Amino acid sequence: MSGGEKFDVIVVGGGPSGISTGYFLAKKGFDVVVLERGEDIGTKNMFGGRIYSHVFDNYFPGWRSEAPIERWDEREKFTVLCKEDSISITFNKESSSEHSSFTAFLSKFLKWMANYAESSGALILPGVKVDRILFDENGGVIGVEAGGDRLESDYVVIGEGVNTVLLEAMGLKSRPSPDDVAVGVKEVIKLSRNVINQRFGLEDGEGIAEFLIGSPVNKFYGGGFLYTMDEYVTIGAVVKLRHIYDAELNIMDLAELLRTHKYIYGLLREGTLVEYSAHLVGENVSKLYSGKPYGDGYLIVGDAAGTLINTGFTIRGVDYAVESGRLASIAIEKSHSDGDRSEKHLSYYKRLLDASIIGRSVKKFSRVSSLLSNPRIHHQYVDLTCELFSQIYSVGEESPSLREAFNMAKRGRVGLLRMLLDLINVWRSL
Numbered sequence: 360m361s362g363g364e365k366f367d368v369i370v371v372g373g374g375p376s377g378i379s380t381g382y383f384l385a386k387k388g389f390d391v392v393v394l395e396r397g398e399d400i401g402t403k404n405m406f407g408g409r410i411y412s413h414v415f416d417n418y419f420p421g422w423r424s425e426a427p428i429e430r431w432d433e434r435e436k437f438t439v440l441c442k443e444d445s446i447s448i449t450f451n452k453e454s455s456s457e458h459s460s461f462t463a464f465l466s467k468f469l470k471w472m473a474n475y476a477e478s479s480g481a482l483i484l485p486g487v488k489v490d491r492i493l494f495d496e497n498g499g500v501i502g503v504e505a506g507g508d509r510l511e512s513d514y515v516v517i518g519e520g521v522n523t524v525l526l527e528a529m530g531l532k533s534r535p536s537p538d539d540v541a542v543g544v545k546e547v548i549k550l551s552r553n554v555i556n557q558r559f560g561l562e563d564g565e566g567i568a569e570f571l572i573g574s575p576v577n578k579f580y581g582g583g584f585l586y587t588m589d590e591y592v593t594i595g596a597v598v599k600l601r602h603i604y605d606a607e608l609n610i611m612d613l614a615e616l617l618r619t620h621k622y623i624y625g626l627l628r629e630g631t632l633v634e635y636s637a638h639l640v641g642e643n644v645s646k647l648y649s650g651k652p653y654g655d656g657y658l659i660v661g662d663a664a665g666t667l668i669n670t671g672f673t674i675r676g677v678d679y680a681v682e683s684g685r686l687a688s689i690a691i692e693k694s695h696s697d698g699d700r701s702e703k704h705l706s707y708y709k710r711l712l713d714a715s716i717i718g719r720s721v722k723k724f725s726r727v728s729s730l731l732s733n734p735r736i737h738h739q740y741v742d743l744t745c746e747l748f749s750q751i752y753s754v755g756e757e758s759p760s761l762r763e764a765f766n767m768a769k770r771g772r773v774g775l776l777r778m779l780l781d782l783i784n785v786w787r788s789l
């Protein structure tokens with residue numbers, strides 16, 4: 360492998376996808392550098408709080424005892440937020456001792472990943488913003504330019520995240536429409552470990568992952584999330600960019616509205632807000648994934664390649680970004696050993712993606728985006744559910760039957776046939 364000024368592979372972006380690419384390539388013996396524009400690893404990355412563990416179990420030996428895990432998700436909760444009331448269903452995972460997801464701070468987790476990749480031989484350089492991608496006279500990628508310096512390589516892997524500024528500027532990708540992306544907002548609230556355990560019914564090390572729907576995020580066709588960390592709780596929402604834009608709402612006001620809802624307030628009272636952030640999130644998964652994540656001498660990984668999946672209940676971006684880095688390393692290894700870095704040869708990467716859990720999940724959840732664009736999901740059905748529970752449990756002299764309560768709740772909101780068709784659509788989409 361080459362040394363000195365020229366690298367085998369330059370990776371743009373030190374997020375989950377970029378560091379993963381660096382790790383897997385370094386393990387295969389490539390001379391690889393990961394360039395991250397943030398002054399430190401993890402400073403520019405944002406997520407809700409849950410990571411699925413399969414990819415780490417499979418490929419990062421010893422990670423469970425080393426990685427900065429906050430809590431293992433033992434409970435899953437689904438909550439409908441009515442204007443003031445709320446309705447929750449909790450799934451307590453008592454039957455299985457095998458944990459499959461955990462909560463973490465992405466900044467800490469990425470630092471751990473970066474150290475892990477470095478000990479396999481990858482060079483990780485924070486504080487370096489890549490300004491341009493360099494092409495040869497035939498249009499093949501041959502390196503990058505950063506802060507006036509030229510760095511050459513046999514391959515460039517771009518993992519710049521969902522906001523594909525560099526790829527767009529270089530003509531390698533077109534700008535997604537506001538209908539294809541959402542915006543996510545998150546707050547981190549400090550509470551003591553004991554208070555978190557008490558309020559959420561947890562033991563030390565056990566966590567809860569909660570999905571929220573209803574007021575106030577319903578106005579913006581979105582959903583909310585809540586995750587417990589060891590001594591913090593993260594809450595936030597992911598809403599359609601188009602609706603936030605049309606409502607001329609400051610996204611941070613949405614976080615405030617969510618935090619002050621009676622249900623959330625009860626869980627977080629006396630907590631201290633220590634951090635808030637906002638970031639774009641891929642929404643129209645199949646459209647964002649449908650692009651061409653390869654070309655002469657380059658590959659695209661992670662959110663930039665549309666590998667994030669929205670299942671309707673949860674967002675899975677980190678584990679799939681890491682998996683895409685692994686697949687990119689396989690494609691590069693093959694291209695290198697065949698001595699062919701052409702677009703045609705590197706299209707092998709897309710075939711690997713399509714056959715992987717990423718491609719399969721994109722297919723499986725391809726209807727979720729249009730389902731989530733249905734206004735009735737966010738408005739009429741939320742109101743109907745709230746009204747139904749209010750009818751059932753606001754008992755006066757005479758208890759209503761379930762049928763009476765349902766008929767009263769649906770009156771003036773939605774017809775039975777429409778409801779049946781929507782139900783079929785939900786069944787097909789999730």
Ligand SMILES: Cc1cc2nc3c(=O)[nH]c(=O)nc-3n(C[C@H](O)[C@H](O)[C@H](O)COP(=O)(O)OP(=O)(O)OC[C@H]3O[C@@H](n4cnc5c(N)ncnc54)[C@H](O)[C@@H]3O)c2cc1C
Nearest residue numbers: 372374375376396406407408409489520543661662676677
């Ligand atoms: C509100 C919200 C909640 C989420 N919740 C979850 C969750 O609970 N679980 C989950 O798995 N996923 C979640 N996600 C998705 C997850 O954050 C992403 O899928 C994941 O971070 C993608 O990794 P990535 O490496 O592709 O991109 P990113 O994490 O965005 O990393 C891209 C990196 O590239 C760097 N970069 C960009 N341009 C340049 C340049 N020109 N030069 C050098 N560096 C550059 C950036 O600074 C950044 O560090 C959430 C996202 C949001 C917004």
